[in-house]
Amino acid sequence: MRKQIKLSLNAGITFGIITIFLFLVGFTSTVADILAELFHNKAATSLLGLTPQMLNMLIFLGLVGLWAGAFGSRKEKSRSDDPWGVAVLDSLITGLVHGLLVCGLVLLVGTLDLRGVRMNVYLAQVLPAAVKLFLLGKAPLAGGLFYIVFMLATGFLGGLFSRGIGRGSWRRRSAAAWKNTWESFNRLSFVTQVRGNPITRYVIYGLLLLLVFLVPLGAGQYWNYTIGTVGIYVLLGLGLNIVVGLAGLLDLGYVAFFAIGAYTMALLTAPAPHHLLWSFWIVLPVGVVLAAITGLLLGTPVLRMRGDYLAIVTLGFGEIIRILSKSDDLTAFTGGPKGVTAVGGPTLFGKPFNSAIDYVYLIFLAVLLVIFVTNRLQNSRVGRAWEAMREDETVSRAMGINTLTQKLLAFAIGAAFAGLGGAIFASRNQFTGPDDFSLMVSINVVAVVIVGGMGNIPGVIAGALVLKGLPEVLRQLQDYRVLVFGALLVAMMLWRPAGIIPSSRRKMESNKDTGVTETPKEGREG
């Protein structure tokens, strides 16, 4: 009993802190605006003295409160009996604590606001409008009391819901029914025939390809630009996938190779600073090869290290490349902080590429090529060697794999893909500069690989779509994108370290309970 109460107290405090944090980073106001756009109720008349914006925010906070209640009243694992009273009490405690914390925030913020303190000097998102919205236009005390009641009520409801849904028998029953239907559907002779047939797969792939090639025709300039960006991230993700996902080497300076591809394209095709004006189609392979060679050069000294050292050293390399390209000393060679403008574009059969849609198709072709190469590599002797190395380096060496050569190969191929991506990127933007190559690009690519599923091609594509595509759809959430990135990385590691779409080999390896892959025994650590 006492343990249950402690659990719900903890839940209340956690959700209280979450709500306060959401307010402090301005998320409550943003979400109110998003919901207003969703419901089209911006101009609706006010209800109970509340403006539609306030109602929208309350809808969101109500959902948080429901979740808190459901979370707080979850059943303790060791309990066998499960009385109603406990669940209700738990949800009430959670709601009360949640409400009290929010009430404290409201009282503090409200009094400060009344006294005319401009809080947004210190806390950038606590604008007077946001405070007014959060207080629902009421006095601090009334607002605080309202939130206590509101959180209590939503917490209670959440507890009831979780009691009904999470512990009810209907969930098991409906799951069983669904499973039965699915199994009997699978047993149909027609279904098994179609499934077993390799042609089905080709048809599905063909349809997907057709869809992918048709989408840009219907999309406008802006969306094609976005699709192109996603495509370039797929390229980068597939490249890094070889390094991180297959060979298990964490490279945090991946942007360096991207930068080399982009700068090769820019410096060799642009009129300034060198006026070489080479053709795109010649520079493209040059950029790829240069990036690969740089990968080899960087790899030779650092690949003797393991894991975390490698991560920091590659991060250092990435920053060195960026700082060098930015420095005034090399302006004559790299264009300096201002970058290189008027980067040349490709011409095919006399048609110059000048709109986003042309580049989308170019990027599609590059992605297809890279997918093909990755796929063949992955299922080859080399790919198996990489995966063996990732799982246990010592054992793979004992199996006769030359780990250093394999690592270098992985590094160079990954770098080559990044070079390809960089060259196309520079050409498409017609510009390249040091700011395109911040550490954030490396981190983004790592996130794409990890969120999607390490060592898995569809996973990387899904990761790029989720991380680079979704934020474009939800433009208001732009400010929170990177924040969510960070939280997502941690959350993925905690609950799904194998990614959204885990690769089949990883799935086989991973532990059923936690999803954490089995650890190779590590020296003294044990």
Place this chain on the structure above:
Amino acid sequence: MPSAKAPARRVSTYKIVQTVLGILFAGYLLWRLYVVFIGNPAYGSDTWARFIISGVILGSVYALIAIGYTLVYGILRMINFAHGDIMMIGAFGGYFVFEALKAIPAPTLTDPKFTFSDAHPIIAVLLAFIVGSSIAALSGFFLEKIAYRPLRGAPRLVPLISAIGASIFLENAGQLLFGTQRRDYANPLILTRGDGWNLPIGGATVILPYTGVLTLVVSILLMVGLYLLVMRTRLGRSMRAVAENKQVAALMGIDVDGIISRTFIISGALAGAAGVMWGIHLGLVYYYVGFLPGIKAFTAAVLGGIGSVPGAMLGGLFLGLVESLGPAILGISFQLKDVIAFAILVLVLIFRPTGIVGEVLTEEKV
């Protein structure tokens, strides 16, 4: 037997390349030293004194942060990537203390604009350090609890990625909470930045800033305190035992999780103190302030030999000095001083991965 010889010869070629590169680099360094000091001296001794002063002060801050990396690495064998951001949190803690104390007026007859922090600078500075350190320590504690503890025993890449995620999260939470602008640390009047003792060196006066001396003194005190804590107390002994072998330590009745928590609290507190120093001495805090010092302090920790506390202190001081003297000695622009830190990191890892005073690492640990 050729099959036995082949791998041996490959190692030796690597050694040869290593030695040749090392000699080339050392030769270049000697030549530059000759040019700068004897052949064509560009700076007078006063300038060198200035470089050394700023290098030592910066180095002492790096050393404090580096200790945090080293403590955590020694125990968990993981790089606490978010350590620099913990420092940022500490810096903001101190910033808000100074802002709050600045808002309390304490007018005197001579100066009606006198504020509490001007009237009681010792209390103000102490309070800033205490608040900054405690907030940072608290965040270190929660960081470990949320992002690292559930991953004990996972493959090494997993906690590292979690750490990167935590670092991104903290940085952007900082950006959203405090905005992107750089904020001026409101030092007490007596600690105004740029003020200091004037030392006559080489015919010119060199300023030894008060803030720098404060930074140096506080960091030396903290380092001595930490050394005593690790070497003399029960907690320190438990920490060393856990670093040596977790399982045996647990068998000896040590609460391993508790010790790891406390390690994060200690390293967070040191990083917080470093953040407050950064603010007092260099003046500007912003959400990104922890990133570069964090990476550099990691370099310092590696340089001194990661896992060793005295090594981190030495490495920090050495890095601070190299960073301020390096551009002048190598004859490159000061814009590139960050490149020097990264280049040192790479060089150390290539030539002497165990650092200056590092323990001999087996390959399994590296």
